[in-house]
Amino acid sequence: MLEVEIKAHVSDFKPIKTRLSEIGAREKKFEHQVDVYFNAPHKDFAQTDEALRIREIPRDKGSEIILTYKGAKLDDKSKTRREIEVKIDDKENTASILENLGFKAVRTIKKDRIIYIYQDYIITLDKVYDVGNFVEIEKDIKEGENYQEILDKIFEISQDLGIDDGFERRSYLELLELNKKL
């Protein structure tokens, strides 16, 4: 799967929420997400621009756990990249398998995410702990499909939302690492 996506840093969600309502975007759900990122024993994902993550989303009955691989970004203006996900039934055992294989947990990112649906697109408002507030606009497509038109449409939507600067291609992990170093 290809995740066609842009992200922008925003200071305030209020005007974005107003615009989302005006253009007819539908607020779908709120999630608290706890993401543990791993690095590999045989290469440095910070160099290869890959990511391996276990996400936990607390639900009313237990948590949803997702293992995700992300490939290197495909262009220099968006965050578009390969993304592969599986649902798993146990967070600790998955972490333990990865650690036994030589992968190391390097950082945990926590965020509160409000998810909107607009046409075929997913728009999320992310309050990322120790990092800041961000808007992501995304569409998932099959690999091999041309994503340029979709990316153009995504930038149009961002204009519609009043977002014309603050674009950010670095991951929350990279931004958190940067904050920790400052």
Next chain:
Amino acid sequence: MLEVEIKAHVSDFKPIKTRLSEIGAREKKFEHQVDVYFNAPHKDFAQTDEALRIREIPRDKGSEIILTYKGAKLDDKSKTRREIEVKIDDKENTASILENLGFKAVRTIKKDRIIYIYQDYIITLDKVYDVGNFVEIEKDIKEGENYQEILDKIFEISQDLGIDDGFERRSYLELLELNKKL
């Protein structure tokens, strides 16, 4: 978790089944299992005696999929080793994540397994395609627990079943590799 286990090659399941019935073991279920084994990009599991496997067990409604890591064997008379398992919701995506991380699918093992329960022990009769017929006797315990007594009891059960030779510490994967080379 620690998988305390022995395995023996047998020519015929019939006398074993008779003995299982006589000692009061309960036939629990039959499973067809398809196991895909992976090797690592940064070490050779054949050398380190580790294993990484995706198991598919077809069920009436869809398949059960399990990702398993096995550590090196802990002694020289049994197959006792660390085992960590998670259930996953998609076989192809899990294989794709592993392949993107540099792991390579090396071999597929298919078997028909009849699972018996006897006291706290699991006894399985495995018809392994292109390898042969095997009996496994197993108990899963917590790591750190002393497994010697359990292993003694497992060898006692094997005596009870009339199994006193044909013990095999090599994995089905190793045995299949060997057959393919002959």
